[in-house]
Amino acid sequence: MSETAPMTLALGSYQAAVDTKIQELTAADFNSRFWQKDATLWTSDAEAQESIRSFMGWLRVAEDLKKAVPEIEAFVEEVRAAGFKHVVVMGMGGSSMAPIVFEKTSARSDKGLPVSILDTTSPGTVREIENSVPLAETLFVVASKSGTTAEPLAFGDYFYAKLKEIKGDKAGENFVAITDPGSKFITAATAEGYRKIFLNFTEVGGRFSALTYFGLVPAALYGLNIGEILTRALRMMQATGADGATEHNPGLELGTALGVLAQQGRDKLTLIVPPALDSFGLWLEQLIAESTGKQGTGILPVAGEPLADDLGVYGKDRVFVYVGYQPAIDAANAPKLKALQEAGHPVITILMQDALDLGAEFYRWEIATAVVGVVLGINPFDQPNVQAAKTATDKLMKTVAEEGKLPAEEATLSENNLSYYGSTKGTDAAALLQQFFGQAHPGDYVAIQAYLAETPELNKEFDELRAKIQAKLHVATTFGYGPRFLHSTGQYHKGGPNTGLFLQFTGDNAVDVPLPGRSYTFGTLQSAQAQGDLTALRDYDRRALHIHLGGDAAEGLKTVLAAL
Template identity: 35%
Template sequence: MEVSYRDEGVASAAASVAGRLVADGVPARLAGGDPTLWGEDAEAVAAVSLGWLRLPHASRELLPELGELAGRARDQGVTNVVLAGMGGSSLAAEVICATADVPLTVLDTTDPGQVRRALAEPLESTVVVVAGERGSTVETDCHLRIYERLFAESGVAPRIVVVTEPGSLLADRATEGGHHLVHAQPGAEGGYAALSAYALVPAALAGADVARLLDDAAEVLPLLSRDTGNPGLDLGAAIGGAALAGRDKLLLEDQLSAIAGLPDWIEALVGESTGKQGRGILPVVGADPNRAKDELVVAIESDVGDVRVDGPLGAQFLIWEYATALAGLLLETDPFGRPDVAEADSAAALQEPSVGAPALVDGPVEVYGSVTAKDLPGVFAELLYAIPAGGYLAVMAYLDRMAAFDAPVPDGADFEQMTDAWMMADPATLRALLALRTDRPVTFGWGPRLRHATGQYHEGGPQNGVFLQITGAVSDDVEVPGRPFTLGGLQFAQALGDLRALESRGRPAVRLHLTDRAAGVARLLAAAQEV
């Protein structure tokens, strides 16, 4: 595992803060799980949140059970693994499986269309992993209820594995439902749970080599107490020192890496850990550098950045967790608390929220918010102009992130032509189009998964963000058994709840509602090109 500096300014800032950290004995104290590092107010939370440091060894206790589970699933003809879970641990599972090139369906959404895609897979060959620390996460509760009913109505013997902490509400649900229960080690949540049962159980069932993952993490673990030759200290000093020097936009680059999708997990980890008390580091995925003075480019296994990080996936997980905890210390923020993001409240879906009349309508797109523009290109221009110096634009789409693959493709199209067709039906393409028209960072996130990741930064970080939310009409909703709301109703309530949270903090936000989703996305992308 190696972290190397390719920018003199970064190297100088990192050396300065690393010297202070070493003088205070921080590397060894953090590696030893000292909860007093982040101050008296954070000590209680830190005391129960540093369990991730033990996972390279503690999670090995799971390997026999995981081997038995995976073997049984293969014997039963399981080819479809569905993970119902939210937050960084689910993103970690997605990275593990994508890197190992094994299929995994991650349900971290309340979008009815995306959930229906998963439900359409043959139940006879499906195992569902329901993962959550306590069982209070509304999305995961909905997914469990929907799959329990689906298995019951189909006559197929339910194949559900529940991963949770001992004594949790979800553990009780597993016992009541007769589901296989795997206990997770307490003390590792969100992005810090990448090497925990929450990520390892679905990855092992999908066919990934999780023992190798733990081996690679265990190999680097002894380095984390060192004052020199410590890749976690090197990385934490780089990103934290750069942020203190004003380079608080962390651009993540991985185009040449064999590790697939790691920046998405890093984005969640850094965003939820540092964005508090008006401070933080904004992670940016998929963006080309503008060489702005507030940018720091960190590259995974390539020389295109200011910092290069090399190493296998298991070690990467551990090093980034350690480095992010250090960055929080340098910024004087508690990396483990989530003060600005509460769990989504299912009661919000009991009644249709009042949204009022749109400010304007441009074809299949309704615009809500304080805008003076007369059309959609004008709205985009207003938002870009509103980004303050040192600020950013965040695009947040409460839509089906798989819907672009439904786009019609010309007969006989090659892969490049298919990719072009998908891109022009993908809301995520809006990020790149708007980024071409500003020198400020533009981020993109899917709701509601973003509320368990960068949502903390959006609400608790610096007051320099401009927000563009996208919602869409639901044509084929999904009922939630035992709940007085549908998935579509919940998704809409979550979107409006997040919007209200931003507005209550004085953060400018506009919502675009697609009355026809496919036509609406096409209009968004066309309008962005007209700016």
């Protein structure tokens, strides 16, 4: 097996600028400074430098986790011996993205347990998971780096109350915590008798935590060979200069290419993958968007947008990255990627041998993202605008506590059981939508945000919506379920360039689920998160339209598609 998955950079007219930047960084002793955590690479501000150094523990964390493999594997054996039949991982952002990728890209081994991942406050999804697993024989993993993240704590409280009804004082035997040392969550988990508490690493930020306990405990429970995943990550670590400068540093080359391309207007990283790797985009979205989308600049990751047959819909703001497997030929995408390259678009290709190479790819992309920060002159380890939506949500939840309900906003238009909210006007839905999308300019993007329970039917309709928008406006489209994307692309939405048009969808909850010890439900929490996000977008002067789809989200979305 090769040391690392091969990468091809077909950058065309941009190659010279990328080569020049790599030579500049090499001449400035980039490699040794990087591995010595020299924060002057990113900023001259002393306070920011200290913050950067405090979040660079991810550089060598794979070495620490390699030593922890026996402990993790022994825990998996303990869980199997105790008779558990299922695992539910409950987290948000960095504590759920890598587990999703591991579960979706790999077949479960006979040593593993089925794994479900809960990272939405949608009451329908919470109830669906509750009804689909054997509660008494299910291990619940509550994952929160800070120990204060609202969503995983709410999930943990809800299912702990359910297990309390079944097992009484032994409910804690069904629970595992993954959190940082010093977290208040440790006290609560200890008091409730959690089976195990994994203490992660304070110097590793959430989006850089795929190769820590947050990613690898769920992977091991699913039956994956985490020792081999880490072995391949360590090979990539060496290839990227951990033991001294190398002639070809795959992390430096990828990051420099992406950074230089972004500076020259190619700031839409369009990820193309075979179906088996669809979930990789969820992880990459958070890493790239949250790390680079600040100070009015950044790179927008575009995942889940199929390559169009008409390549004319792509502007000069795109760079295409294909991540797939060798030696398999991707018949659906290969000819289009070749045509895009011939048309002058930069195309980057990475070919893995199998899903265990994800360990190396997580590492490659983490290094590359840090390098992008150097090129763009930003701190890739902070997230200064994420708090905006949280603050707005907290304010709304105080209103709920005081008044018993969320404040209502007057609709701009109501038609066919749908309600439209925003500054966009129109005599009917078609005219209103036309005015909203008429604001789009070349180089803009449309972000579709769904605060709804995910279903195959909705996914299909949202794909159709993205295709219609792309074909008509020739702009990039992104899509995410809320509140998941708040911990992911949400930073870019508020801190990146003001080039987004935001289309937010909400709906009525057919069922709602009360939260133990709280005066509100999961449905109220999700509605507050949607409303809080919309408030934050407006505060940052973003172009936003909120559409409430009513009681049947799928039918409501069809109505919107018809109006388009």
